[in-house]
Amino acid sequence: MQAFNWQKIQNGSDIRGVAIAGVPNEEVNLTPEVVSILGKAFASWLSQKLNKPTTELLISVGRDSRLSGAELMQAVMTGINALGSQVYDLAIASTPAMFMSTITDGFKCDGAIMLTASHLPFNRNGLKFFTAQGGLEKKDITDILTLAEKNEFVVSESQGKITEHNFIAVYASQFVTQIRRAVNHPEHYEQPLKGLKVIVDAGNGAGGFYADQVLLPLGADITGSQFLDPDGTFPNHVPNPEDKAAMAAICDAVIKHQADFGIIFDTDVDRSAAVDQFGKELNRNRLIALISAIVLQEHPQSTIVTDSITSDGLTKFIERDLQGKHHRFKRGYKNVINESIRLNQTGHESWLAIETSGHGAMKENYFLDDGAYLVSKLLIELAKSKLTGKSLTDLIVNLQEPIESEEFRIKMTVDDFKALGDRLINDLQAFASNQPDWQIVPHNYEGIRVSCNSIDENGWFLLRLSLHDPVMPLNIESNIEGGVAKILQRLTAFFQSIEGLDISAFSRNG
Template identity: 35%
Template sequence: MASTSTPSLPLQTGARNTSFPSSPTTKPFHANLHFPFSLPLTQLIAPVKSSRTAKYNEVVMDEEMDKIRRLQNGSDVRGVAVEGERGRTVDLTPPAVEAIAESFGEWVISGLEKEEEVKVSLGRDPRISGASLSVAVFAGLARAGCLAFDMGLATTPACFMSTLLPPFLYDASIMIIVNAGNGSGGFFTWDVLDKLGADTFGSLNLHPDGMFPNHIPNPEDKVAMALTRAAVLENTADLGIVFDTDVDRSGVVDNARNPINGDKLIALMAAIVLREHSGATIVTDARTSLALTRFITDRGGHHCLYRVGYRNVIDKGVQLNEDGIETHLMMETSGHGALKENHFLDDGAYMVVKIIIEMVRMKLTGSEEGIGSLIKDLEEPLESIELRMNILSEPQHAKAKGAEAIETFRDYIKEGKLPGWELDSCGDCWVSDGCLVDSNDTPASIDAQMYRAKVSDDENGQHGWVHLRQSIHNPNIAVNMQSTIPGGCHSMTRVLRDRFLIESGMDKVLEITQIDDYAKSGCV
């Protein structure tokens, strides 16, 4: 989590000087450690020049460069930093991180074109690799000529806000359970809610522990949600909150112990936002339900389905606003969500604050209903499954093979080889061909191939959808399906297997065991 920042605590670095004004004189630049790979990757490692070893060094250089390139995942840098994950070796090493950080620092300096020192703040979450990788980042930034500042344990939104605004607070007079999952979110209990008078007795896992001894810090994790629901019941709380490790995602539990995440959380935020901004557009990833689209349109909003990936969803909202389409909420089913009013930042704590404010507003009007009442008419899909197909290829060729399989899927649908299957589109936002292709004047680049097909038949009309998505992080393809009729997912899986995967020969490129098992048994 790195961002250029107004400084708070300087470190000893190799920067050019340590004298600078207390506030930046130019617009701050934000990067959240989503390193730009539009810059030449040859800047990452300087090759050694030698008449005797030049050819050998070129080979070594190419190998090291390829390893570093594979750490890029969309707009992030991701890898394994600590031994222990089965089947994966450590690739996010301090030398690689230092090289990337140096290149990042040089890119920031070049982009800002400032005469004074470029200042970069760095925060981390409690993961046990944080300390060693932070040292590597500081070393790389210093070598680039940046002045680096250690924010220590910090949330991703806090790193962003270090470039923009002082803290702001909200009032509450309610009982709230916070489950921080031993990540960075414990502060929200004692530094925000407690000081504002909320009763947070019974909150869970508030103290950071990079081994995460109780459960995965993830609002989609079933254990996290179960523990939070139990705490809400035991303490008769008005609300339960679940944060992820660095608090850029959240989920909630209402006073009736109902978990609110995925489509439900998007619907809840949409209900709040559309009350404030009538007629606004809501951008989500293309794995959301047909019922969510109806929920949004019934409240006067517009629903733009877009590519999976929180950066894709948020960037689409930025683009729509630039094109004159009022878009106030961008949210992915994973819990990543951003608001226009909050600088398009995915900030789990800010989302929760919006929910708390709405809950207090309801209480002040005399309502005894919990926050869940805002989504009581949201229908849930009758069936919903996710299956995976591993790509049968060497790692360096997996992305190309996966793209080939998904493009073949698109061609089969467009050529009418799958009767009743049609590439989806939303119509209002210049997104067509399975919610992937931007048809406006400035289409966004594609980071991973994916398409969504809506499925219909004469008896039931449109009753479901199938979404194929190439994973950015792993060599596999995710298959998501939803259906509004009994047996719909099973039927769609059989068609996918028999009429596409086997008929096209893609079953030789993809390992389809999960597809085959579900097609035979109807059980995941």
């Protein structure tokens, strides 16, 4: 392992790599040997953090439905056992459930590992780590990889053992209890979703449990639910609420089966989206608006933290209609969560941190980005609104949505792409400042955001540097037809003068 590049498998606060061969130009770097060493490294890191011998540690391990999951899970458990630590094998589970295994009575594991690569292709896999304080930060992952690279672990004379547990059933029962109490149905306390047809699309990931173990006990009709069985080839569609084919699949299912509500999860259930009774997507800005309306009913005037690409209409809705505060921050689920936590620590009440991708974390739920928790909050409101003869989406009737919304990914073809990206943002700032009908948006925390105020544009754009790749995403929204093309036309003249850029993505709009 001396020549292995350990830092290459770090992806922010996660570890990700290629676990299955066969895809051109994607060499396997997440092997059982590597993962076994990572198990030892996590146990060692945890021992140092908790000031507790590895022989006294209890670590839970779970996985999603990926083809490589079973083998890699066995490898990581073997590594943990080698240092004398005990392992709870939670089998196929969700990422949020793994965190809950560190704080739930009867378990309270010292740490947890989830093997998942979220919505990435079938040949990828990765590891997410938790303690009772939450998910690990980027620096923690760097420290674990440093221990892995040294590989100087002392193998215990007494090997740890593996014990199997059905924790997902425990986790599911927590939602059942939560929804019963919150709805408090006057006639059907045990089955507050009776009379509602709710369809779940798990995309053959780990979220199928929600239909059978949460909705059914609550009395919901789950006829039409689809792709509930785990299948790491993802034969039907990518398990990703941001994927157009995935959203089309759940929308079609809701319409076909005349359902009241549709739910879709990503592979490891830390993200979700929903569909209303008319087959209309409740994702991105709509999902944020809906959960914000619920949160601000419970916690008036508090702050909603979102990522940087939310719409102007969402800001108006949160601040004007809901009387809350909208704090538009940076992309990255860890960024919005940590910012919301920071606000609370400085005396500014914030109960929700949410990305347009569907990552949503709530203060009342340990700031855990849990797709199942998010949709449970929506289902509670759905059941309550039915009792009063209203519709769930009445909550967002005043949300103004853009007529057009596009994202273009500008590729950078130079080695030092971060330097080029920083220079590009500075140059664009100067360019935008000289446009009489453009206004640079203040208090922007990522890249540059500009309001485009001419009557044939009536929108905004945001240019930022990707978190990890040599790409600059350009998001453009407009409140009139043809507005995106007008804004893009003016920007194209600017980008064409910069060397080291591939702006071929613009051609699809022109």
